[in-house]
Amino acid sequence: MYAHKLALQKDAKEISCKFLEGTERNEVTIPTPTLEISPEATDVQCSLCFGLLFDPLTPKCGHTFCRLCLSKSVDCTDACPICRTPLPSSLARQAGDKTMTSILEQHFPEPYKKREETTKLELEELQTNVPIFVCALLFPTLPMPLHIFEPRYRLMLRRCMESGTRRFGMVTHTSRGFSRYGTMAQIGEVQMLADGRSLIDTTGSQRFKILSQSTRDGYMVAKIEFIEDEPLSPEDTIKCDQIAEELRESIREWIATLSRENRFRLSESYGNIPEDATRLSWWLANIAPIGEVDQINLLPTTSVLERLERMREVWA
Secondary structure: OHHHHHHHHHOOOEEEEEOOOOOOOOEEEEEOOOOOOOOOOHHHEOOOOOOEOOOEEOOOOOOOEEHHHHHHHHHHOOEOOOOOOEOOHHHHHOOOOHHHHHHHHHHOHHHHHHHHHHHHHHHHHHHOOEEEEEEOOOOOOOEEEEEEOOHHHHHHHHHHHHHOOOEEEEEEEEOOEEOOEEEEEEEEEEEEOOOOOEEEEEEEEEEEEEEEEEEEOOEEEEEEEEEOOOOOOHHHHHHHHHHHHHHHHHHHHHHHOOOHHHHHHHHHHHOOOOOOHHHHHHHHHHHOOOOHHHHHOOOOOOOHHHHHHHHHHHHO
């Protein structure tokens, strides 16, 4: 053990050590211990896709995943897939794990390059020919149960399930046809009925803008562009927290005036008042007493502070 440590300190390929005089062998050469890293090592595999990590992201809980894999997981739940530690809504804007990225690029250059190419293709596929369900207005993080009965949408649902994506875009009807802005619907529980209809639970995830659209087997498919919120400055973060607390207090007072039955319906449909400012902005936008046009206009916004200020005006 001492010889190994000494070899490491001297940064040599091998080192000679002399033993006490009088022994049969008073000198021996010991090679420097090396750290071997195997491409099959679980330390560099994503626990979600079981492939080599790409663009690794490590939340505060310490578990590392591919950024794309974790973003898909967060669409369904806001907790770490392994330890269930709550994850922040700003996770998508978090910087990647530079140390793990350096290890991957240094020790696995070829596999990492291939993973980069496949991920790029996957991202392009996610934004090209996305199935679109023209139905209702869906906001991020909020649930929406759906009844799928039209043959074209039954086919769309089956393809979403078979492909493994388990999601589709949803836009609402407007006076001019359909909205150009919508939200991805992540498919949760699916109940297939005997006559071919389906009852499904969905949750809103990423927002998008339709760039172009076409038709496939009766339903719309589109090339889309995802919309993300811009990072907040420290000053804006403080303002958001202040406005969010004001809004929560106003909503609690309003809920107290509702009948017991209506309070139950509100809780069953949309859950409790969110503590996170971003989720709160969408929760309020969903139940706000404003027209559908105003609700649609909130989808392309990229400022949490702007949405909260708008909600404060509405609830004033």
